[in-house]
Amino acid sequence: MSIFEYNGSALVAMVGKNCFAIASDRRLGVQLQTIATDFQRIFKIHDKLYIGLSGLATDVQTLYQRLAFRHKLYQLREERDMKPETFASLVSALLYEKRFGPYFCQPVLAGLGDDNVPFICTMDCLGAKELAKDFVVSGTASESLYGACESMYKPNMEPEELFETISQALLSSVDRDCLSGWGGHVFVV
Amino acid sequence: MKLDTSGLESFAPLSAPIDDLCPDLSAPPTFDLPRSADFDGFQKDAIQMVKPAKGTTTLAFIFKEGVMVAADSRASMGGYILGPGLYYVDSEGGRLKGTRFSVGSGSPYAYGVLDNGYRYDMSIEEAAELARRAIYHATFRDAASGGVASVYYVGPSGWKKLSGDDVGELHFRYYPVAPSPTEQEMSELSPA
16 A cells, blocks of 8 residues: 555536636545544635645645745745745645655646636645636546546536535535545635 | 384375375375475465465354344455354364454454444344444445455245445445535536
8 A cells, every 4th residue: 555545635626607616525544444534625825816735644644734834934924925826836845855755645736716717626745736617536546537627627617516516526526536535625715 | 111113104105006086095195295306495474475365354253143243355264164163263273162253454443333333133124234333334444444344144944135335335325515605616627
């Protein structure tokens, strides 16, 4: 079992019409044993920016604390919130700093930029950014999630329909993965 | 000391007469080997391949009325039931007689519930409920167990399947959710 599969996770983010949705599973395990069924993987950076972190749970929590700290400092200095694109570059830089001893996390970012244009991106554990126009996935259930999203997604969905789509994609994918599941958290902005 | 080499003797006669009526009689016992350059490596890989295939929870126990057997649906049985007895048999040749066994990756969790609730004098319904609960608890904690909890009773007149419940449904039956006041409700989509 690889280090990325130690705790188990599933994350997905989708773009809709002037909105985005980001969803995660709620299981925290230690290999095959389930420890918690209410683990939080998606965190709010500011009202229009959410980050989900999959992979090793300890790195999920540490990385979130470091990113929240950096964003709060930015808010104090610039007196405004960070744009999603800027934040993505920040996350990427933070991850690459640890190039030879990385955080075992794969982040998924979702936010609304200027004029409420939705923005989503994902990264590998070393900070390689991958921007997408439709959806991004991460975690132990990522292969199932790719399949589910590819078949269920359509562009320009309204928030209610986007919520249904992302929920069904998440639930059907985690059902085929032992290491993720136990419900889901969905954020629609 | 003269060594006893009788075990090394071949059973094939030195000059084998070709007899079409019973060709196997004169041929030495043989079996096919896989065509591989590295047979030891092949054997090792084969063993490694089946090692993870024990993700499951099964259990069986003897009680006053007979034998109760239960398993999740990701199962492959490791216990064999013989008359009023119960034997645990494994793929490495181990064989144990006993009254309570659980096998698989979820077995520690099943043992916890089974050992706690076990009494010899139980009715069939009580024993079935104990077996069901033990499997349910194992599927909760063990990621490699899940699906349907099947319970079978083995009595003097044979076996009978008692129940096959989805463990997701069992969860809400054992731990019902109290309806909480809703903070936000999604409105119904009006038909387009």
